Structure formats: structure tokens, C-alpha cells
Amino acid sequence: MAAELAITTSEDEHYNGKITLLVVTSCMVAATGGIIYGYDIGISGGVTSMEPFLKKFFPEVYTKMKEDTKTSNYCKFDSQLLTTFTSSLYIAGVVASFFASSVTRAFGRKPSILVAGALFLSGLALGGAATNIVMLISGRILLGVGVGFANQSVPLYLSEMALPRHRGAFNIGFQLCVGIGVLSANLINFGTEKITGGSGWRISLSLAAVPASILTLGALFLPETPNSFIQSTNDHQIAKSMLQRTRGCEDVQAELDDLIKASDNSKTIKYPFKKLMQRKYRPQLVMAIAMPFFTQVTGINVFSFYAPILFRTLGLSESMSLLSAVMSTGAAGTSATFISMLMVDKLGRRALFAIGGIQMFVSQVIVGSIMAAELGDIGGMNKGYAYLVLIFVCVYVAAFAWSWGPLGWLIPSEIFPLEIRSAGQSVTVAVNFVSTFVIAQSFLSMLCHFKSGIFFFFGGWVMVMTGFVYLLLPETANIPIEKMDRVWREHWFWNRYVGQVREDSN
Numbered sequence: 025m026a027a028e029l030a031i032t033t034s035e036d037e038h039y040n041g042k043i044t045l046l047v048v049t050s051c052m053v054a055a056t057g058g059i060i061y062g063y064d065i066g067i068s069g070g071v072t073s074m075e076p077f078l079k080k081f082f083p084e085v086y087t088k089m090k091e092d093t094k095t096s097n098y099c100k101f102d103s104q105l106l107t108t109f110t111s112s113l114y115i116a117g118v119v120a121s122f123f124a125s126s127v128t129r130a131f132g133r134k135p136s137i138l139v140a141g142a143l144f145l146s147g148l149a150l151g152g153a154a155t156n157i158v159m160l161i162s163g164r165i166l167l168g169v170g171v172g173f174a175n176q177s178v179p180l181y182l183s184e185m186a187l188p189r190h191r192g193a194f195n196i197g198f199q200l201c202v203g204i205g206v207l208s209a210n211l212i213n214f215g216t217e218k219i220t221g222g223s224g225w226r227i228s229l230s231l232a233a234v235p236a237s238i239l240t241l242g243a244l245f246l247p248e249t250p251n252s253f254i255q256s257t258n259d260h261q262i263a264k265s266m267l268q269r270t271r272g273c274e275d276v277q278a279e280l281d282d283l284i285k286a287s288d289n290s291k292t293i294k295y296p297f298k299k300l301m302q303r304k305y306r307p308q309l310v311m312a313i314a315m316p317f318f319t320q321v322t323g324i325n326v327f328s329f330y331a332p333i334l335f336r337t338l339g340l341s342e343s344m345s346l347l348s349a350v351m352s353t354g355a356a357g358t359s360a361t362f363i364s365m366l367m368v369d370k371l372g373r374r375a376l377f378a379i380g381g382i383q384m385f386v387s388q389v390i391v392g393s394i395m396a397a398e399l400g401d402i403g404g405m406n407k408g409y410a411y412l413v414l415i416f417v418c419v420y421v422a423a424f425a426w427s428w429g430p431l432g433w434l435i436p437s438e439i440f441p442l443e444i445r446s447a448g449q450s451v452t453v454a455v456n457f458v459s460t461f462v463i464a465q466s467f468l469s470m471l472c473h474f475k476s477g478i479f480f481f482f483g484g485w486v487m488v489m490t491g492f493v494y495l496l497l498p499e500t501a502n503i504p505i506e507k508m509d510r511v512w513r514e515h516w517f518w519n520r521y522v523g524q525v526r527e528d529s530n
Contacts, residue, residue, distance in 0.1 A: 039187060039188065039271070039276070039278055039279040039504065040271065040273050040275045040276060040278070040279070041187050041270075041271030041272060041273050041276065041279075042187075042271070042272045042273065043187075043190060043272075044269075044270065044271065044272040046247065046269060046270060046272075047185050047186065047194075047270060050181075050185060050246050050247060051181070051182050051185055051186070051194055051197060052197075053238065053239065053242035053243070053245075053246060054137055054178050054181045054182060054239075054242075054243075054246065055178065055182065055197045055198050055200075055201040056201060056235045056238050056239045056242070057137065057140055057141075057174035057175075057177075057178040057198070057201070057239055058174075058178065058197075058198040058199065058200070058201030058202040058204075058205060059201045059202070059204055059205040059208070059235040060144050060170070060171075060174065060205060060232055060235050060236055060239065061171050061174060061175065061202050061205060062201065062202035062203060062204060062205020062206040062207075062208075062209070063205035063206070063208055063209045063231075063232045063235065064113060064167055064171065064205075064209075064232065065202070065205070065206055065209070066205065066206035066207070066208070066209025066210050066213070067209040067212070067213065067228050067229060067232070068109065068110045068113075069110075070209060070210060070212075070213030070214075070217075070228060071213065071225040071228050071229065072106060072109065072110065074213070074216075074217055074224060074225050075090075076222030076223075076224065076225060077225040079222075080222075081109070081156075081157050081160060082103060082105060082106050082109075084103065085103045085106055099471075099472035103468065104465070104469075105157070106468070107464060107465045107466075107467070107468055107469075108161065108465070109157075109160060109161060109164060110164075110464045110465075111460070111461045111464035111465040112161050112164045112165055112168065113164045113165070113167050113168035113171060114168060114171075114457040114458075114460040114461040114464060115168065115457065115458075115461045116164075116165040116166075116167075116168025116169050116171075116172065117168040117169065117171045117172035117175070117453065117457040118172070118453075118454050118457040118458050118461070119169075119172070120168065120169040120170075120171075120172025120173060121172040121173075121175070121176050121450045121453035121454045121457065122450055122454065123172075124136055124139075124172050124173040124176035124177065124450065124453075125176060125446045125447055125449070125450030126446075127139065127173070128176055128177050128180065128446045128449075129255075129296065129446035129447070130256075131256075132248045132249075132252040132253070132256060133177045133178075133180055133181040133184070133248065133249055133252050134181075134243060134246050134247075134248050134252075136173050136174075136176060136177035137173070137174065137177050137178060137181065137239065137243045137246065138240065138243040138244065139170075139173050140170045140171070140173035140174035140177065140178075140239065141170070141174075141236055141237075141239040141240030141241075141243055142170075142240055143166055143167070143169050143170030143173065144167060144170040144174075144232070144236035144239065144240070145233060145236050145237065145240060146166050146170075147163045147164065147165070147166030147167035147168075147169075147170060148163070148167070148229065148230055148232050148233050148236060149163075149230075149233075150162055150163035150166060151163025151164060151167070151229045151230075152226050152229045152230030152233075153226075154229075163229075168457075171457075172453060172457070174239075175433075175453045175456070176446075176449055176450055176453050178198055179195060179198055179433050179434070179436075179437035179449065180249075180437055180445060180446070180449055181246075181249055182194050182195045182197060182198055182437070183195050183434075183437045183438050183505060184249035184250070184251040184252065184505065185249050185250075185270065187271070188502055188503060188504045188505065189369060189502055190369065191369070191438060191505065192365075192368035192369040192373070192434060192501060193365045193366070193368060193369055195430070195433065195434045195437060195438070196361065196364055196365040196368055196430040196431075196434060197365065198430075198433060199361050199364075199425075199429050199430035199433060199434075200358070200361045200362060200365055200430070202361075202429075203357045203358035203361045203425060203429075204358055205235070206357060206358070207355060207357070207358045209228070212227070212228050212231055213228050216228045247266070247269075247270070248266075250263060250266055250267045250270055250279075250283060251283055251286070251287075251442060251505075251506075253266055254280075254283045254284060254287045255287045255290055255291070255442060260280070260284060263280065263283070263284075264276065264277075264280055267279060267280055267283075279504075282504065282506040282507065283442075283506060285506070286441060286442035286443070286506045287442060289441070289442065289443050290441075290442045290443035290444075290445075291443075292443070293443040293444065296443065296444045296446065296447035297447045299443065299444050299447070300444045300447050300448060300451070303521055304521065304522050304523070305444060306518070306521040306522075307439075307512045307515070307518040307521060307522065308439050308440050308444070308448055308512075309448070309451070310496075311435060311436060311439060311497070312436050312440075312448050312449075312451040312452045312455070313451065313452075313455050314489075314492065315431075315432045315435050315436050315452065316432060316436070316452050316453075316455040316456035316459060317455055317456075317459050318428065318432070318485070318488075318489035318492065319428050319429070319432035319456065319459075320456065320459035320460050320462075320463050321459070321463070321482060321485040321489070322384060322424055322428050322482060322485065322486055322489070323388065323478075323479070323481075323482030323483075323485070323486075324421075324424050324428075324429070325460065325463045325464055325467065356418040356419075356421045356422045356425070357421045357422065357424070357425040357429070358425070359422070359425075360421070360422035360423070360424075360425035360426040361425045361426065361429060361430055363426050364376060364425065364426035364427070364429075364430050364431075365430070367426070368430070368431070368434070368501070369501055369502065372499050372501040373431055373434070373435065373497070373499060373500055373501055374493060374494070374497060374499050376426055376427045376431060377427050377428070377431060377490065377493040377494075377497070378490065378493070378494065379423075379426075379427065380423040380424065380426055380427020380428060381423075381427065381428075381486055381487075381489065381490030381493070382490070383419065383420070383422075383423035384420055384423040384424060384427075384428075384483075384486045385483050385486045385487055385490070387416045387417070387419045387420035387423065388420060388479045388480070388482055388483035388486065389479070389480065389483050390416045391413055391416050391417060391420070391479050392476050392477065392478075392479030392480045392483065393476075394409055394412060394413055394416075395413065395475075395476035395479070396475075396476035396477075399476065428489070432456075433452075435497070435500065436448065436449060436452040437449060437452075438500055438505055438508065439500060439508050440508075441506070441508070441509060442506065495517070496515075496517060496518075498511040498512065498514070498515045498518075499511070509522065
């Protein structure tokens with residue numbers, strides 16, 4: 025069974041090398057793409073709970089919130105236009121991810137990161153200066169295209185730059201930066217909400233220009249990954265020198281040979297998306313679809329996008345709702361992601377999935393039960409129960425942040441062979457954005473109709489995905505990225521698709 029696959033590798037599977045300053049600084053710059061993504065997630069939930077923002081762009085929601093005493097607590101923020109502001113970023117990202125795949129494969133990971141940074145800056149300028157809803161949503165669309173390029177290229181960049189034994193930690197650096205971005209957005213929202221004159225939301229939307237500038241300028245100096253460089257050139261001597269510089273040692277022949285072999289295979293593939301549909305890549309395709317879909321139906325976006333709105337639904341003030349978002353989606357999530365980064369290559373991916381899944385399920389059942397018992401359609405919730413909900417929201421977010429949050433990106437970025445890696449990652453990004461768009465666009469309406477039952481809805485999905493991982497996901501920790509095919513051949517279920525274990529020489 026899948027559970028029997030140990031986290032071990034034989035000595036000949038280890039490549040020589042160490043963590044070099046070049047790799048650390050390059051990955052830090054690339055991972056700032058995650059800060060921008062997290063900032064965009066966090067900032068939208070905060071500004072949509074700010075009264076000056078609602079009054080200017082969504083007056084109907086503002087009126088319903090302030091004056092309507094008959095509408096259910098669960099329905100006061102139910103507005104398709106309001107959710108379009110949040111979700112437009114993700115539908116733009118879906119379209120962009122497929123263009124990004126071609127750019128990433130043909131020109132490398134570095135140009136895609138550079139394009140992402142430039143698009144971020146353009147979208148931020150338009151959104152921060154918005155005077156009407158068209159400008160506001162147009163800015164979000166530009167940001168979405170940038171996110172599509174960043175989420176396509178950055179996880180691949182991190183996985184390819186890192187040694188196999190450190191790949192999980194480096195890749196989770198992307199999710200850690202997402203968490204830092206969410207935390208930063210929540211802190212900034214909490215501060216800008218207090219600015220008199222109603223311009224705080226403009227500052228909130230515009231301050232993402234800081235990490236966007238770091239990403240754009242830093243991308244100019246980033247080295248290309250050895251995998252991508254070898255894929256685009258036949259000069260193996262230069263590739264060897266680059267690999268030696270990246271790994272900080274002279275003996276890199278074993279890794280170089282594997283990269284050249286993978287590159288030679290990839291150059292025979294003219295239509296990678298068609299290749300991806302072949303039977304032997306069925307496990308990778310299933311994971312590319314299942315991982316991002318399951319990540320979104322954990323219900324995390326209930327808390328990421330709409331945490332301040334959710335806490336206002338519970339009866340907390342505008343300021344207290346923003347502070348609660350800082351504590352839950354910001355501080356708890358970032359701290360737990362850091363723990364995941366330290367443990368993922370030691371405990372393995374499957375253990376973190378199991379622990380996080382159980383913790384998320386229990387938290388959602390408790391939150392749903394409290395809201396079902398204590399929050400009616402009219403009137404607020406007792407403050408003691410509201411704070412109890414906040415505690416279990418923190419527990420839930422922490423569970424997500426050391427399991428599905430980072431691992432939902434890590435697994436797809438490390439399982440594809442080089443010849444279909446860009447195509448596979450674009451499928452992952454596209455499914456993630458489609459799922460995010462559907463959840464973001466429908467959540468406020470679902471909250472209105474399901475009420476507290478929405479937490480049981482997502483809790484049911486958490487149980488399904490935990491079982492999926494236990495049965496169908498093999499352990500990928502410490503396996504060289506260009507030798508990952510063997511885990512599918514050794515798996516009790518997937519070996520019927522990819523064949524029996526063969527020696528490397530075959």
C-alpha cells in the first residue's frame with residue numbers, strides 16, 4: 025500500500041552539493057512572487073470590509089450592512105459584483121497560466137518571473153488610482169495575469185534550484201512568502217482602516233508595489249536554473265560550470281548526466297500537453313488536477329478572502345474584524361508554514377497531510393457547530409463565543425498552513441519529468457485558479473444559503489482529500505526530481521499505468 029513507502033534513498037541517488045549563497049539569494053528573490061500573491065489574497069478581504077471602499081464602489085452592500093435590519097447576518101455581503109472584485113484576479117490567472125507555460129518552456133523560468141513582476145506593477149498602479157469599478161477590476165485582472173506567470177514559474181524555479189534533500193524546504197519558501205504576504209496585508213489593512221478621509225484602501229492596494237519592485241528588479245539578476253539552461257542549450261560545458269557554481273562543489277557529474285538525459289527526452293516532445301495525456305503520465309495528471317482542486321475545497325478561502333467579513337458577520341467591529349484577520353490568517357498561518365518548512369523533508373509529505381487533514385476537519389466541525397447554535401439570522405453572537413470561533417479559526421489556518429497550503433504547490437512542482445514539467449505546472453495553476461474563482465465567486469452566496477452548514481460542507485471535502493492522499497499519493501521526499509518516475513512504478517495502484525519497476529539502465 026501507499027503507506028508502506030519509506031522516506032529513504034540509496035547513496036547513489038544523492039547528488040553532491042551544499043546550500044550555497046547563490047541558491048539562497050536567488051530563491052529569496054524568486055519567492056517574493058509568493059509575497060505578492062499572498063498580499064493580493066489578504067488585501068481583498070480587508071478592503072472589502074472597509075466602509076469607505078464599500079461606499080464608493082459597492083453602495084448597495086454598504087447600505088445593506090449599515091441600514092438593513094431585516095437581512096440575515098449570513099447574507100449582508102452577498103453581492104456578485106463584490107465577489108467579482110475578488111475573483112476576477114483568478115479567472116485572469118487561468119488564461120495567463122497557459123501562455124506562461126509556453127514562455128517558461130521556450131525561454132526559461134527567469135523571463136516568466138520578470139514578466140510577472142512587470143504585470144504586478146502595472147496592475148497595482150491601476151488599482152491604487154481607481155476612480156470607478158471598471159478601473160478597479162481592470163487592475164485586478166492585470167494582477168491576475170501576473171499571478172498566472174508567477175505561480176507557473178516560481179515553484180518550478182525553487183524546485184529545480186534546490187538539492188533533492190532540501191527541495192521541500194526551499195519550495196515551501198514560496199508558501200511561506202504567501203503567508204508573509206497575507207500577514208502583511210492584514211496588518212496594513214488594520215492600520216489604513218484608521219486613516220481619516222477614506223483613502224486607506226488606496227494605500228492598502230498600492231503598497232504591494234514594494235515586493236513587486238523587488239521581484240522585477242531582482243529577476244534581472246537571477247541565474248537561470250540548471251535544468252532550464254540545459255533544456256535550452258547544447259553547451260554542456262557551460263552547463264556544468266553553472267551547476268558547479270550553483271551546488272558549490274566540483275563533482276556534479278551525476279546530476280549533470282541526469283539533467284542532460286532529461287533534457288534530451290524533453291527535446292523530442294513537440295506537443296507537451298498532448299504528451300501529458302498519455303497513459304504513463306496518468307498519475308502526474310491526476311495529481312496536477314486533484315492537488316489544487318482539493319487545496320481550494322479545504323475552505324481556506326472562507327478565511328483568506330473573507331476573514332474580516334466573516335468576523336463582522338459574527339458581530340465584531342470593523343477594527344476588531346481586521347485585527348482578528350491578522351491573528352488568524354496572518355500570524356497563525358505564517359508561523360505554521362515556517363514549521364512545515366523545517367519538517368517537510370524530515371517527516372515527509374504524507375505525514376503532514378494526515379496531521380493537517382484531521383486538524384482541519386475537527387476545527388471546521390467545531391466552528392460550524394458554534395455558529396449553528398449561537399448565531400441566528402438577526403442579531404450578533406455573544407462575544408465569548410465569537411472569540412472561541414476565532415481560536416478555532418486559528419487552529420484551522422495553522423493546520424492548512426503546514427499541510428495543504430504548501431504541499432498543494434510542492435507536490436505538483438516536483439513530480440513531472442522535464443519534458444512535460446511546464447505543461448504540467450500550467451495545468452496545476454489553471455485548476456487552482458478555476459477552483460479559486462468558483463469558490464471566491466460563490467462563497468458569499470453559499471454563506472447566505474448554507475449558513476453555518478458551509479463549514480460542514482468543506483469539512484466533508486477535507487475527509488475525502490485526506491483519504492485520497494493516504495491511498496494514492498506516494499512519498500516524494502528526498503527523491504531526485506529527475507528520478508521521480510520510480511515512485512509511481514513502486515506504488516500499489518499507479519504501477520498498473522506506468523509499468524513495473526525497471527532498472528535505470530533499461
